[in-house]
Amino acid sequence: MSTATDPAGATPAAIAIDRLSRYFGERTVLREVSFELPAGQTLAVLGRNGVGKSTLLRILATLLRPHSGTVTILGEQLPQRGWAVRGRIGLLGHEPLLYRDLSGRENLIYHARLHRVPGQRVEQLLEAVGMSSRADDPVRSLSRGMVQRLTVARAVLHSPQVLLLDEPKSNLDPAAGELVEPLIGRGCGATRVLTSHDPQAALVEADLVLALSGGRAAYFGPASGIDAAQLRELYA
Amino acid sequence: MRTALTILRKDLLLELRTLEMLPAMAMLAVITFVIFHFGLSRDTLSGQLAAGELTVTLLFSAMLGINRLFVAEREQGGFDAFLLAPVDRSAMLLAKATALYIYLALLELVALPAFALFAAPPHMGSSLPALILFLALSNGAFAVIGTFVSAIAVHTRARDLIGPMIGLPLLLPALIATSLGIGPLLTVHASGSPSGKWLAVLALYDLFTALLAYAVFDFLLEE
Amino acid sequence: MTTHVRHLRGLTIATAITLLVALALVFFYVPFDANQGFIQKIFYIHVPLAIVSLVGYVLGGVFAVAYLRTGERAWDMRSYTAIHMALIFSVAGLVSGSIWAKGSWGHWWVWSEPTLVAYLIVILLYCTYQPLRFSIEDFERQSRYAAVFAIVCGAFVPINFMVVRLSVNYLHPHILNLEGGNLPGSMKLTFYTSLLAISLLYATLMKYEMAAKMTRIETRRLRRRLLGEDAMRPLGRSAAPQ
Numbered sequence: 085m086s087t088a089t090d091p092a093g094a095t096p097a098a099i100a101i102d103r104l105s106r107y108f109g110e111r112t113v114l115r116e117v118s119f120e121l122p123a124g125q126t127l128a129v130l131g132r133n134g135v136g137k138s139t140l141l142r143i144l145a146t147l148l149r150p151h152s153g154t155v156t157i158l159g160e161q162l163p164q165r166g167w168a169v170r171g172r173i174g175l176l177g178h179e180p181l182l183y184r185d186l187s188g189r190e191n192l193i194y195h196a197r198l199h200r201v202p203g204q205r206v207e208q209l210l211e212a213v214g215m216s217s218r219a220d221d222p223v224r225s226l227s228r229g230m231v232q233r234l235t236v237a238r239a240v241l242h243s244p245q246v247l248l249l250d251e252p253k254s255n256l257d258p259a260a261g262e263l264v265e266p267l268i269g270r271g272c273g274a275t276r277v278l279t280s281h282d283p284q285a286a287l288v289e290a291d292l293v294l295a296l297s298g299g300r301a302a303y304f305g306p307a308s309g310i311d312a313a314q315l316r317e318l319y320a
Numbered sequence: 321m322r323t324a325l326t327i328l329r330k331d332l333l334l335e336l337r338t339l340e341m342l343p344a345m346a347m348l349a350v351i352t353f354v355i356f357h358f359g360l361s362r363d364t365l366s367g368q369l370a371a372g373e374l375t376v377t378l379l380f381s382a383m384l385g386i387n388r389l390f391v392a393e394r395e396q397g398g399f400d401a402f403l404l405a406p407v408d409r410s411a412m413l414l415a416k417a418t419a420l421y422i423y424l425a426l427l428e429l430v431a432l433p434a435f436a437l438f439a440a441p442p443h444m445g446s447s448l449p450a451l452i453l454f455l456a457l458s459n460g461a462f463a464v465i466g467t468f469v470s471a472i473a474v475h476t477r478a479r480d481l482i483g484p485m486i487g488l489p490l491l492l493p494a495l496i497a498t499s500l501g502i503g504p505l506l507t508v509h510a511s512g513s514p515s516g517k518w519l520a521v522l523a524l525y526d527l528f529t530a531l532l533a534y535a536v537f538d539f540l541l542e543e
Numbered sequence: 544m545t546t547h548v549r550h551l552r553g554l555t556i557a558t559a560i561t562l563l564v565a566l567a568l569v570f571f572y573v574p575f576d577a578n579q580g581f582i583q584k585i586f587y588i589h590v591p592l593a594i595v596s597l598v599g600y601v602l603g604g605v606f607a608v609a610y611l612r613t614g615e616r617a618w619d620m621r622s623y624t625a626i627h628m629a630l631i632f633s634v635a636g637l638v639s640g641s642i643w644a645k646g647s648w649g650h651w652w653v654w655s656e657p658t659l660v661a662y663l664i665v666i667l668l669y670c671t672y673q674p675l676r677f678s679i680e681d682f683e684r685q686s687r688y689a690a691v692f693a694i695v696c697g698a699f700v701p702i703n704f705m706v707v708r709l710s711v712n713y714l715h716p717h718i719l720n721l722e723g724g725n726l727p728g729s730m731k732l733t734f735y736t737s738l739l740a741i742s743l744l745y746a747t748l749m750k751y752e753m754a755a756k757m758t759r760i761e762t763r764r765l766r767r768r769l770l771g772e773d774a775m776r777p778l779g780r781s782a783a784p785q
Contacts, residue, residue, distance in 0.1 A: 109682045109778060109785075110767070147403055149542075149683075171406030181397035181404075185337045186330070197326040198405035222337070468695070472688055476678035486675065486692070489668035490699060493706035500710055521706060532698055536691045539611060 097156070098123040098246060098275040099144065104153035106139055113139045115299040116153065121292060123245075126276040128290035128307065130283055131319050135296045137279040138178065141248045144277060145175040158245060171199055174244030176252050176268065180235040184224035188215055188234045191223060192241065199242040209237040214263050228255045236264045240272070249278040283312040295319050323407040327415035332422070334392060341388050342426055345381040349431040352377040353438045366441035371503035374435055375495055378424075378455075379462075379488075381431065385423045386466035387483050389416055390474040403541065413467060413537040421463040428455055440506065447505040450514035454502050457519065460526035461494035468533045471540045490529075497521040551750055558743040565733070565740035573733040582646030585639055587733055591741035592636035593662060597700060599629025599745060600669060604697020607690035617757075619686040619784045622693050624752045626672055628745055633666050654711075661707035665700055672696075676782040686784060760785060 097120040106114040113136045121127045129137050142148040144157060146166035155162040160169045175181075182191045192206040210216045213233040223231060232255040239247065252268055253261050266272065270289060280286040287293065287307050295303040297319040303310060335341060356373045357363075365373060393399045402412060432451075436444055444451075465487060473483035501518030504510060569587045576583035603626035610618035640659055645651045654660060675692055679685040767775050778785060 110763075110775075111777075112772075145404060147400060167406065170404060173404070175400075175404055177400075179397040179400065181401040183330070183334060183392060183396050183398065185334055185392075190330075190333065194326065194330045195401065195405075198323065198402070198407055472675070472692065475684060475688065476675065477680070478674075478678045482671065482675055482678055485671040486668070489664055489671075490695070492664050493703055496706055496710050517709070521709065525702070525706070528698075528702060532695055536694055539687055539691050542687070 097121060098125075098158060099127075099277065100154075100156040102154045104140075104143070104150050104155055106136070106143060106148065106151050112299050114143075114296075117294075117296070117299075117301050118153075119292070119294055119301070119304050121275060121277065123275050124273070125291040126270065126278065126289055127292045127294060128286035129277060129279045129294045129296065130281065130286055130315060131279075131296035131302075132281065135319070136299050137296060138250055140296075141175070141177065141250050141277065141279060144246070145173055145177075145248050146170055147175075169246075171242060172244055173246045173248060174239040174242065174274070175248045175250075176235060176239040177248075177250045180223070180231050181238065182223045182231065182234060185222055187220045187222055188226070188237075189219040191234065192237060195238050195241055201242050205241060206237075209241060209267075212263075212267060213237045214260075229257060229260055232256055233260055233264060236267055240267045245274055247272070247274040247276045247278075249276060251279055251281075283315040287312055287315075321411075321414075323405075323411035324414040324418070327402070327411060328418050331415065331419040335419075335423075341385045342423060345384050345423065345427045346430040348384055349377050349381040349427060350434050352380055353431075353434055357438060362439075364441055365439045365506075367507045368499070368503040370440060370506040371499045371501075373439060374431075374502065374506075375499040377435070378428065378431060378458075379491070379495065381427050382424055382462050382466060383484055383487070385420060385427075386462075386470050386487060387473070387480055389420060389467060389470040394474045399541065409538045409541050410534060412541060413471075413533060416470075417463040417467045417533075420466050421459050424459045424462055425456075428459075441508050441510075443508065443510070444506065446512040447510045450505050450512055451502055453514060453519065454498055454505075454522070457522040457526060458494050458498040461491065461522065461529055464526070464529045464533050465490050465494075468529075468537065468540075471537070475540075493525050494522060497525065551747075551754060554743070554747050554750060558740070558747045561736070561740040561743050565737040568733040568736055573729050579647045582643060585643045585646070587737040588741075589636060589639040589643055590734070591738040592632050592639060593658075594738065595741045595745045596629040596633035596636055597662075597665070599625050599632060600665065600700050601697045603629065603693045604695075607693035607697070610686065610690045611694075616686070616784060619690065620753060620756060621749075622690060623676075623784050624749045624756070626669060626693060627752065628749045630666070630669050630672070631748075632741075632745060633662070633669075637662065637666060657708040657711040658704070660711070661704045664703055664707065668696055668699065673782040677780065680780065682785070756783060756785075 099119075099121040101120070102118050103116040104114055104118070105112065105116055117136075117140070119127065129140060131137055139148065143150050143155060143162070146162060146169065149163045158169050158172055160166075162169075182188070183194075186194070189206065189210065192209065193203065195201075196203060196206050207216075210219045213236055215230065215233055215237070218226060218230060223234065226234070236252070239249075247268055249268060252264075256264065268276070278286070278289065287310075290307040293303065293305065293307045293310060293315070294301055295315055295318045302318040303315070353373070356377070360369070360373075362369075390399075393402070432455075469483050469487040469490065472486065473479040476482045497518045501515050501522065504515060505512065565587070569584055573584070573587070575581060603622045606618050606622035606625055609615075610622055640662070641651050644653050644656070644659070652659075672689065672692060676685050676689050679688055763775070
């Protein structure tokens with residue numbers, strides 16, 4: 085883990101993006117977006133629907149190719165060395181990535197095997213997200229909040245160094261939010277990128293803020309340097 | 321290898337839970353035999369006619385399975401989950417082809433007795449080992465091409481159409497070899513020994529398709 | 544952009560001349576076939592069409608390999624036009640073969656001719672190339688999947704011919720069997736001239752299609768730069784690379 089410590093002493097960037105662009109056909113979704121995120125810190129990506137937040141997360145998760153610019157994550161360049169960072173990134177997206185007809189436990193065991201994680205970790209996490217009692221019910225029979233809790237467990241199953249969270253608390257009530265806080269919250273130890281369209285809540289969580297508007301970075305800087313009203317104005 | 325086993329286990333478990341494919345495949349096979357009975361208006365068949373009926377019936381049933389092979393991955397995020405894991409992409413091809421091979425073998429467990437009951441010549445028994453050998457080889461080509469075609473079709477809008485349209489021509493060499501190979505086995509006074517020529521063609525076609533699919537499959541998984 | 548237009552005029556003229564020479568040879572120079580008479584002359588059109596289209600399919604696969612290796616759109620375009628033109632040529636080849644079969648054997652279709660049967664299977668397979676492209680919305684995925692299709696099917700073409708040939712206890716029409724070796728000199732000359740003419744025709748048409756499509760993409764790009772993103776109507780769905 086050469087990225088965790090830097091001989092020069094400065095905090096190294098866990099994620100460094102330089103003039104990243106991504107198109108869908110001839111539509112430009114991301115246009116020359118640049119930022120650096122030091123290890124252990126949290127970046128909040130804000131913007132309206134369809135502005136490219138999820139696309140950015142999918143690129144970081146190695147699921148989409150960047151079209152131009154450079155993307156370096158945990159010291160490895162994408163997409164060439166995507167295989168080297170796979171398994172060190174956890175993605176919590178809009179889709180739960182769980183099979184509806186398998187139980188929560190079966191799903192997690194499947195993911196644990198794919199990531200070569202021992203089976204006890206599954207039980208620990210089921211306990212941690214409060215799903216032990218419903219772990220053998222098929223996912224299709226669970227409420228959205230429960231599925232989201234399982235999804236959190238799935239995303240952190242392999243203890244990723246980088247967590248990509250796409251509106252992580254959208255389906256959770258406050259109590260469930262508390263429950264997953266140690267796994268994906270500020271104290272979880274991972275470098276986090278989270279998207280949100282609620283600037284108020286995001287500012288509390290984040291060290292750095294990236295506001296996207298029309299595929300461009302409208303603001304990038306420390307969360308302390310801007311308030312929610314200014315942010316809203318930037319991308320509204 | 322371990323990854324392929326993991327995926328295979330998950331696939332078989334899913335099929336066991338939902339029973340989406342196998343019952344439908346078996347049903348279709350039986351009903352097709354009935355339709356052939358009326359279409360051909362014969363009580364028993366022999367030789368090439370019997371071989372044709374068996375091959376076409378198995379093909380149709382296989383097509384059902386092929387169409388559904390990747391649907392859960394596509395609709396429930398299985399592709400993404402797989403791509404996020406630090407594993408070899410070819411494991412998906414191996415797992416899916418094996419799953420399909422198992423489904424086909426189970427299908428034949430139902431279809432062959434039904435065929436013997438409804439249509440086959442009276443003394444099929446002596447040819448059975450050779451027949452099974454042919455099906456074991458043709459299942460290989462079906463499994464590999466089926467997996468390949470299904471992986472393409474699942475990302476198209478008209479996946480139920482695109483799958484068979486690409487799959488059928490690609491399967492033709494295997495179908496020709498199977499049908500012409502088992503034809504002599506189903507004549508009334510069959511010797512029971514298989515034709516080496518068609519076995520060899522099938523085996524080589526299995527090998528050819530497996531290598532080709534292995535070479536290109538990674539490109540189908542990438543986003 | 545100019546690379547696609549360069550040599551176009553020279554190639555067109557060369558094609559026209561060779562085609563005229565080939566037709567002149569077919570109609571005025573080469574003698575009637577002893578057994579089949581006038582109808583046999585379709586051989587000089589049919590066989591080159593078939594050969595060129597099959598080579599075109601394989602070429603589409605080769606270009607597709609280049610596309611997957613480099614990721615350059617131009618290779619996808621080449622693969623697409625190669626297969627597109629090969630499909631047109633092979634339909635012409637199939638029709639001319641059918642006419643020949645009717646003329647010399649009295650049937651529009653003969654199953655005992657393995658080359659014809661294998662050819663039909665290949666055409667049926669490649670008929671799905673355009674629908675496949677059309678039914679994938681994401682451009683990148685469309686190109687990638689089309690390339691995979693082109694590679695697999697390009698490799699399938701020769702294998703398919705071998706298997707179908709094995710399946711027919713064949714009674715070959717003598718003329719196809721001769722592989723040029725036993726053809727009398729005049730027939731050989733005419734045949735190879737025709738082959739050259741049809742190959743040139745294929746190359747020229749492919750180049751024209753490439754040039755037209757690339758120009759369309761380029762004008763669109765320029766319009767977008769000139770008028771801005773908002774002035775552009777969104778692209779419709781298409782089977783062709785764009």
